[in-house]
Structures are given as structure tokens and as C-alpha cells.
Amino acid sequence: MESQNSATFEGLLKRGELIESASEMTPDYLRELKHTLIVSGDTELISAPAYYLAARKAPSVNAFMTAIAIIQDELAHAHIAYHILEELGESQEALIFKRDPKAFRYPYAFDVPLESWTELVVANAMYDQAGFCLLGDIHEHGSYGPWKRGLVKVMAEENFHLRNGRNWSKRISQAGGAAKEELQRAVDWMFPLTVEWFGLPDNLKQHSAQLNYRLKGLTNDQLRQQWLSTVVPFMESIGIRVPAHKEGDGYVLDYPFPCTFHADEKRWDFKDPCSWDAVLKRWRARGPRNAEMVALFQESFAKFQVRA
Amino acid sequence: MTFSPLLHAGAGPLDSPLSHAGAGPLDSPLSHAGAGPLDSPLFHAGAGPLEARLWSALAEIDDPEMPVNLVDLGLIYGVTVESGRACVRLTFTAMGCPATEMLMSDIRERLLAEPGIEEVRLDVVWDPPWTSARLTADGREALRAWGLSV
Numbered sequence: 001m002e003s004q005n006s007a008t009f010e011g012l013l014k015r016g017e018l019i020e021s022a023s024e025m026t027p028d029y030l031r032e033l034k035h036t037l038i039v040s041g042d043t044e045l046i047s048a049p050a051y052y053l054a055a056r057k058a059p060s061v062n063a064f065m066t067a068i069a070i071i072q073d074e075l076a077h078a079h080i081a082y083h084i085l086e087e088l089g090e091s092q093e094a095l096i097f098k099r100d101p102k103a104f105r106y107p108y109a110f111d112v113p114l115e116s117w118t119e120l121v122v123a124n125a126m127y128d129q130a131g132f133c134l135l136g137d138i139h140e141h142g143s144y145g146p147w148k149r150g151l152v153k154v155m156a157e158e159n160f161h162l163r164n165g166r167n168w169s170k171r172i173s174q175a176g177g178a179a180k181e182e183l184q185r186a187v188d189w190m191f192p193l194t195v196e197w198f199g200l201p202d203n204l205k206q207h208s209a210q211l212n213y214r215l216k217g218l219t220n221d222q223l224r225q226q227w228l229s230t231v232v233p234f235m236e237s238i239g240i241r242v243p244a245h246k247e248g249d250g251y252v253l254d255y256p257f258p259c260t261f262h263a264d265e266k267r268w269d270f271k272d273p274c275s276w277d278a279v280l281k282r283w284r285a286r287g288p289r290n291a292e293m294v295a296l297f298q299e300s301f302a303k304f305q306v307r308a
Numbered sequence: 309m310t311f312s313p314l315l316h317a318g319a320g321p322l323d324s325p326l327s328h329a330g331a332g333p334l335d336s337p338l339s340h341a342g343a344g345p346l347d348s349p350l351f352h353a354g355a356g357p358l359e360a361r362l363w364s365a366l367a368e369i370d371d372p373e374m375p376v377n378l379v380d381l382g383l384i385y386g387v388t389v390e391s392g393r394a395c396v397r398l399t400f401t402a403m404g405c406p407a408t409e410m411l412m413s414d415i416r417e418r419l420l421a422e423p424g425i426e427e428v429r430l431d432v433v434w435d436p437p438w439t440s441a442r443l444t445a446d447g448r449e450a451l452r453a454w455g456l457s458v
Contacts, residue, residue: 062409069406152455160372160407167410 013214018145022088029213033144034088035105036215038095040138041081042106043131045096047074047123049296050110050289054120066164067120073157080150087146097301101294102286109193111287112263118172118179122186124165126194126231132158133226134198134216141217166234173238184240189266191231191242196258198224200276225250243270263287358424362387362394365422369414372407376450378415382442385433392426394419399438408432 009026012019019025025033048071055067082092109127114120135158139151172183199205202221210216218226228244228251235242243254256273261282366387367379378384378398386397396415400408412430419428440458443451451458 060409062406065404065406066410156373156375163372164410167413171413 013143016214018148019143020145028209030088032209032213032215034085034090036138036210037081037085037088037147039105040135041078041085041095042104043110044074044078044081045297046104046106046110046293047071047127047131048078049293050114051120051123052296054114054116054123057115057117057120059117063117063168070124070161070164073161077154077157080147080154084144084147084150097298099294101291102284104290104294107193107197108283108287109190109197110293111290112189112193112266113289116182116186117168118182119186119190121165121168121172122183122190124161125169125234126165126187126190127197128158128161128165129231130194130197130227132162133223133230137216137218137223141214143214169235169240170238173240180239187235187240187242189261189268191235191244192255192257192259192261192268194227194231195224195244195253196279198227201257204276356389358389358422359387361422362389362396362419362425365418366396366415369411369418372410374451374456375454376443376447378411380444380447380450382438382444382447383411389425392424393429394422394425394427395429395431397431397433399433399436401438403434 006026009019009024009029012024019029022030051067051071051074055064055071058064058067082090082095085095086092107130114123132155135151135154139148139155142148142151169183172179199220202219205220208216208219211219216223232242232244232246232251244251245254246252255268255270258274258276258279260269260272260274260278261267262269263282363379363384366384367377369378370376371378371381374381381401383400384396384398386395388395396419398415400411412432415430416428419425443458448458
């Protein structure tokens with residue numbers, strides 16, 4: 001019975017058809033799908049407190065409204081992923097409110113605090129662009145029907161975030177002086193953090209169940225290139241330096257990848273290359289604000305529970 | 309050119325400001341209104357080519373979340389130009405619209421890129437208020453295709 005199911009499932013997948021329910025899945029596919037959804041939900045969720053801390057520095061009432069609208073979008077996007085997880089048998093409540101902060105699976109970048117309006121808009125221009133590449137890939141190539149369909153509006157909304165990031169980055173750059181220097185400093189630490197967001201390079205990642213199961217369509221390096229191909233020309237067009245350049249059909253980084261990051265100083269040491277093992281260790285240890293970010297939405301939950 | 313209250317008055321099938329007059333009966337918000345001088349340059353007898361260019365330029369700016377441009381969304385109430393100074397009278401879909409500054413900055417930048425425009429004044433108005441009746445035929449079609457029932 002199990003092998004028959006498995007053969008039917010493989011057939012669906014090979015023909016490029018969509019998987020619509022848990023009953024069609026193999027246990028392995030279900031596990032990979034859940035893992036991918038958790039990473040996506042956690043990433044959207046954690047961006048809310050991360051962006052909120054910086055939104056408080058908004059330079060105008062409407063800019064604050066823009067940031068709050070973006071945060072509202074991110075929470076809604078997180079809800080899509082957690083809602084699907086619930087349909088697949090997980091408890092949303094347990095996932096969001098009862099997990100240890102270190103068990104969250106969002107990119108390390110969000111553990112480094114965004115502390116100014118400038119850093120927030122650079123996050124909109126670079127982090128949301130990364131989200132756009134990753135979710136766009138799932139929307140285009142994903143094999144799980146309910147998620148693929150849930151992403152239609154997410155893409156449009158991410159566009160709004162990107163536009164906020166780009167408009168403001170451009171305005172700040174045009175202002176010149178100290179404002180532009182602050183923008184450059186933000187890009188200096190946030191650019192390499194987003195480059196590593198896409199994960200291990202393809203030559204180190206031997207096997208990807210996510211690709212085999214069409215939970216994504218592009219490899220880590222392909223997605224990273226896609227991100228570089230939008231962010232590098234944009235930053236150059238507004239007069240901001242980035243440590244990457246075009247060579248042939250692709251983009252090449254101008255620093256050793258990976259290298260050491262000093263989170264407390266928000267500083268990369270391009271003269272100190274490191275191994276991917278060291279990067280994975282840093283990711284697993286999480287960054288400076290992990291517990292604080294998670295506490296921002298977990299804190300009040302327990303207070304409002306009715307005790308039996 | 310003076311602004312006329314768009315939603316008063318008379319009939320007359322009008323087209324979307326961009327759809328080159330004469331193109332048949334339409335459901336442009338402007339056409340629900342009455343007669344009287346409209347200040348979309350394409351309708352207005354005395355409109356110069358510069359205003360027409362500005363309408364086209366404004367139609368290049370999309371709403372940040374929906375696949376529809378500002379003109380087809382019906383946000384632009386009027387455009388006038390006098391001695392290099394463009395004045396755009398516009399509204400937003402809601403007072404809580406989180407994109408007002410973003411759109412105003414995009415409008416300013418786009419219009420200043422037009423030869424002959426040295427200054428842009430934006431006049432945000434809430435009366436008449438925006439409703440979905442202000443969508444042009446193209447705007448309505450774009451939103452329907454995207455899945456909004458309008």
C-alpha cells in the first residue's frame with residue numbers, strides 16, 4: 001500500500017501536477033513541506049517585531065503608516081504559512097507561542113537589530129527582495145497547490161515593501177552628506193547578510209530534497225544570483241557601493257564568501273575568511289536580538305490564557 | 309484652467325482620460341458626471357499637448373499593491389500647467405492609505421522628468437471622495453483580471 005502510494009505520488013510530481021492534500025503525500029514529502037513552510041512562516045513573522053523596532057523611528061506620520069502597513073502584510077503572510085501547517089496537522093499556537101526562540105528557523109539577518117529608519121528601508125530594499133525571490137520561486141515552481149495559490153497576493157504586497165525600500169533609499173542617497181553615509185553603512189553590513197540568506201553554495205549542498213520535491217525550483221546559487229541581479233544595479237544606480245560586480249552573465253562577490261561577521265559592531269571582516277561550518281555555528285547560536293524579537297510576540301500570550 | 313467638480317452635472321459618454329476621446333461609451337468615472345468643462349486635457353477643448361503628456365506620464369505610475377495605474381484607478385482629478393508649474397489635483401482610496409507619501413514622491417519625480425515642467429504642486433482633496441465608481445474601464449478590467457470584484 002505504502003509503495004503504491006509512493007508510486008502514484010512520484011507520478012504526480014514528475015508530470016508537474018500539483019499536490020493538493022496530505023493524503024497524496026509521502027511522509028518524506030510532508031516532512032520537507034512542513035520544514036519549508038516553517039522557515040517561510042518564521043521569516044515573515046519575525047520580520048514584524050524586527051521592522052517594528054525600527055518603524056518607531058519613522059520620519060513622518062505617513063512613513064510610520066507605511067511601515068505599519070508593511071508589518072501588517074508580513075503578519076498576514078506568516079499566517080498563510082502557519083495556517084497551511086495547521087491543516088497539515090501542526091498546532092499554530094505551539095509553533096508561534098510555545099517554541100523556544102532558538103528553535104525558530106528564520107534567517108540570521110533578523111537577529112541583528114534594525115535601529116533606524118534608514119536600516120528599515122534598506123531591509124525593505126534588500127531583505128524583502130530576498131523574500132520576493134524565494135517566494136516568487138515557490139509561487140512559480142512550487143508543487144503544493146494550496147501554498148502556491150496563497151502566494152498570489154503575497155507577491156503584490158512584497159512589491160509594495162520593495163518600492164518603499166527603493167524610494168526611500170533613493171531619497172536618502174539624493175540628500176547626500178551624513179544621511180547618505182548612514183545609508184552606505186547600512187548597506188555595508190546588510191548586503192552580505194542577505195547574500196548568505198540564500199544558504200550554502202550549490203557545490204557544498206550535495207542533495208536537495210526541496211528541489212526534488214519541487215518545493216522550490218531554483219538552487220541556492222540561482223536564487224542568490226537573481227537577488228544580486230536586482231540589488232546590485234539598483235544600489236549602483238543611486239550611487240551606493242556594493243561589494244559585488246557583474247562578470248559575464250552573472251555577479252561576482254568582491255569579498256571572501258563566507259567571512260567573519262561581528263554582530264555587535266554590525267561589521268564584516270573581509271580580511272578574515274571563514275568556513276561554512278563557522279557560519280552554520282553562528283546561525284545555530286542565533287544573533288543578538290533573537291530572544292527579544294520572539295519575546296515581543298510571545299510575552300503576552302501566556303498572560304491571557306485561561307487557566308484550567 | 310479651473311477645476312470643475314467632476315461629479316456634478318451632466319451626461320455625455322466620455323472616455324477614460326487616456327483613451328483618446330471619441331472611443332465609444334465608457335464607464336470612466338468622469339463620464340458618470342455631467343457635462344460641463346472637465347479638466348482632463350484630452351476632453352477639454354483647450355487642452356494643450358503638455359497636459360496630455362502629463363496624463364500619460366501619470367498613467368505610468370502604478371498603485372503599489374494592485375496592478376493598476378493611478379489614472380485608471382481614478383485618483384487623478386485634474387492636471388493643469390501654467391508657466392512650467394504643474395498642478396495635480398488628486399485623492400487617495402482611503403485617508404489611511406499607507407502609500408500617500410510614496411505616491412506623491414513618485415508623481416513629483418515623474419512629472420519633473422517631463423520637459424517643460426519645473427515645479428509640481430500636489431493638491432490632495434477628499435471631496436469628492438474616491439469610490440470604485442471612479443475606476444476607468446481599463447482599471448476595472450485590470451482589477452477584475454487580478455481577482456477583485458469591482
